[in-house]
Amino acid sequence: MNLVLIGFMGCGKTTLGRSLSLHSGYEFLDMDAEIERQAGMPITEIFHRCGEARFRELEHAFLQSLSAKENLILSTGGGIVLNPANMAILKQFGTVVFLSPPTDVLLKRLSDDVTRPLIAHKAPSEILELYRQRLPLYRQYADITLDGSENPYYYLKRLISKQ
Numbered sequence: 141m142n143l144v145l146i147g148f149m150g151c152g153k154t155t156l157g158r159s160l161s162l163h164s165g166y167e168f169l170d171m172d173a174e175i176e177r178q179a180g181m182p183i184t185e186i187f188h189r190c191g192e193a194r195f196r197e198l199e200h201a202f203l204q205s206l207s208a209k210e211n212l213i214l215s216t217g218g219g220i221v222l223n224p225a226n227m228a229i230l231k232q233f234g235t236v237v238f239l240s241p242p243t244d245v246l247l248k249r250l251s252d253d254v255t256r257p258l259i260a261h262k263a264p265s266e267i268l269e270l271y272r273q274r275l276p277l278y279r280q281y282a283d284i285t286l287d288g289s290e291n292p293y294y295y296l297k298r299l300i301s302k303q
């Protein structure tokens with residue numbers, strides 16, 4: 141079984157994926173980190189030098205190159221849902237888990253963040269607007285939605301242990 145973590149920036153995909161991996165023996169792959177490694181520069185720089193469209197191409201190319209795996213946890217970037225072709229690949233690849241903490245939690249985590257070009261120096265209202273645009277897509281593609289009413293770590297740990 142593979143798990144694909146989706147959700148808005150700051151929802152905790154990377155942190156959750158990493159700790160699940162540590163305690164389950166599943167491999168962990170963080171798409172943003174892989175793209176940065178392959179491009180040889182941080183995401184902010186990819187955006188500034190090459191533009192968002194190029195970053196979206198790199199995201200898609202990464203997914204196209206993803207070989208069949210078992211027992212992998214993949215953390216995606218928040219904009220992965222914008223391209224239906226990405227989601228077609230990911231739905232085949234594994235169980236899509238939407239991490240959906242309350243918006244006040246997201247905003248708190250994202251305040252003063254300058255490592256994410258789409259929200260750096262943006263007002264909370266602008267960040268929320270982007271969130272509202274994305275929300276229907278996250279919901280559409282999710283096999284499982286974890287809204288924080290149950291601890292996502294324990295929920296997924298149980299799910300993994302049943303395999």
Ligand code: S3P
Nearest residue numbers: 148149150172217218219256257
């Ligand atoms: C983006 C989210 C980021 C990163 C890039 C674009 C987005 O990943 O891929 O800055 O469009 O929402 P995280 O969701 O891991 O912050």
